[in-house]
Structure formats: C-alpha cells, structure tokens
Amino acid sequence: MRSGSKPATSTGEISGVRATPILTGIERGILDFMVLYLRTNTYQPSIREIGQEFGIKSTKTVSEHLQALADKGFIERDPSRSRAVRILSVDLAPSTVSLPCFRTLEDAARGAHRPPAEAHFSLDRRLAGGEGGFLVRAPGEALADAGIRDGDLLVISPVAAEELEDGELIAARVGGDADYYRLRKMGSRNLLHPTGGEGARAAISEPASLVLLGRVSALCRRVDPLPSTAPIAH
Numbered sequence: 001m002r003s004g005s006k007p008a009t010s011t012g013e014i015s016g017v018r019a020t021p022i023l024t025g026i027e028r029g030i031l032d033f034m035v036l037y038l039r040t041n042t043y044q045p046s047i048r049e050i051g052q053e054f055g056i057k058s059t060k061t062v063s064e065h066l067q068a069l070a071d072k073g074f075i076e077r078d079p080s081r082s083r084a085v086r087i088l089s090v091d092l093a094p095s096t097v098s099l100p101c102f103r104t105l106e107d108a109a110r111g112a113h114r115p116p117a118e119a120h121f122s123l124d125r126r127l128a129g130g131e132g133g134f135l136v137r138a139p140g141e142a143l144a145d146a147g148i149r150d151g152d153l154l155v156i157s158p159v160a161a162e163e164l165e166d167g168e169l170i171a172a173r174v175g176g177d178a179d180y181y182r183l184r185k186m187g188s189r190n191l192l193h194p195t196g197g198e199g200a201r202a203a204i205s206e207p208a209s210l211v212l213l214g215r216v217s218a219l220c221r222r223v224d225p226l227p228s229t230a231p232i233a234h
Contacts, residue, residue, distance in 0.1 A: 096122045101135040109178035129157025156214040173211035
C-alpha cells in the first residue's frame with residue numbers, strides 16, 4: 001500500500017458514496033406490511049400483530065427485525081413502546097395509493113388465494129385509479145402492438161364493465177386463464193380481441209358474464225438498467 005492511501009473498507013462505502021442498505025426478505029415484507037397497515041388504520045401495527053401476520057411467535061424476534069430496519073435507516077422506533085415506530089423515506093400522503101406488484105396476471109387474478117406481492121409502489125391516485133388496483137409485469141412481447149415492452153410494469157385500475165369504452169386494453173378472465181384483450185363495441189355486444197394476434201375473439205353479450213380484472217390505465221418503464229441492489233419501493 002502506498003503511503004497516504006486509505007485502506008479499503010467493507011462498510012458499503014466507495015469513495016464516500018454509501019451503498020443502499022440491503023433488506024432481507026422478511027425485513028422487506030415487514031416494512032411493506034407496516035406501510036399498508038398505516039395507510040389503512042392511520043396508526044402502526046403492534047409487535048404482536050406483525051408477528052401474527054408473518055407467523056412469528058416470538059415478540060423478541062419481531063423486535064429484532066424492527067431494530068434491523070432501524071439500523072438500516074428505514075424506520076425510527078422506541079423499543080420500550082409497542083407502536084412507537086416512524087417510517088422514514090416513504091410517501092404517505094393521501095394523494096398517493098400503494099399498489100401491490102405481481103409477477104404475472106394470473107397471480108394477481110387469484111383474489112384471496114394469490115401469492116404475496118413482489119413489492120408495493122406508491123402512485124398518484126389520478127394515475128392508479130384508487131384502491132383495488134395493482135401492478136403486474138408485462139408478459140414479454142405479447143403486448144408489443146400496444147407499445148408495451150418486456151419489463152414494463154402495467155397499472156391495472158378497477159373499472160365497472162358498463163364503463164368500458166371502445167378500444168380499451170383490459171385484463172379479464174374469459175372461460176380460462178386471465179389474459180389481456182382489446183375491447184371492441186359492436187352494438188349491444190362487446191368483442192374481446194386477444195392480444196398478439198393469437199386465439200379467437202370472444203363475444204360478450206352480457207357485461208355481467210365478464211370476469212373483469214381492470215383496465216390497463218398506465219405503465220411504468222425504466223429508461224436505465226435496474227441497479228443490482230434496487231431500493232425498496234412503495
């Protein structure tokens with residue numbers, strides 16, 4: 001080592017730049033749960049409630065997870081009080097809504113039986129369409145005709161069947177698996193054209209017969225590569 005040079009460290013800093021703290025799976029899940037709980041109830045869950053949510057019987061173990069989140073700068077807490085936690089660097093404004101993000105449309109369509117969301121993202125309510133919506137990863141190049149690329153995150157907003165307009169791109173279940181369709185109105189009938197030019201179109205005479213998951217109202221696209229350790233999103 002040359003005289004005057006500084007030794008390398010393992011603290012996550014390079015040339016004075018601090019790396020983003022990495023959360024474990026359970027830490028990320030607990031932080032997501034706390035954000036959603038706070039939005040719903042206006043106060044934080046107790047340590048016991050967090051334990052019940054994640055099947056952790058020991059309150060000491062939950063407290064250790066919370067302390068790890070505090071050490072990594074995601075929350076501030078008072079260990080002597082059950083609900084004394086303040087979430088840092090998360091937008092909790094009423095003008096935003098937190099939407100779950102799923103890997104596939106089929107995962108999102110399972111209702112109460114769907115798997116846990118990959119993450120939650122905070123979006124403006126005017127973009128998200130309010131509560132009940134979700135995000136899902138675009139299915140490869142199947143929606144390329146709509147200008148949607150592999151890797152895009154689609155915003156699926158809740159909508160009543162009678163409110164759908166001609167030409168809209170929707171997510172629905174028609175007989176089998178959940179899929180994306182282009183809606184065409186033909187008098188009293190709604191024609192659903194499968195995306196990607198594959199499959200036969202489906203005619204829907206009664207709006208109630210359509211299992212509608214929502215309309216594709218927006219998409220989120222990164223214009224630069226994802227970092228190797230992306231920060232948590234809400």
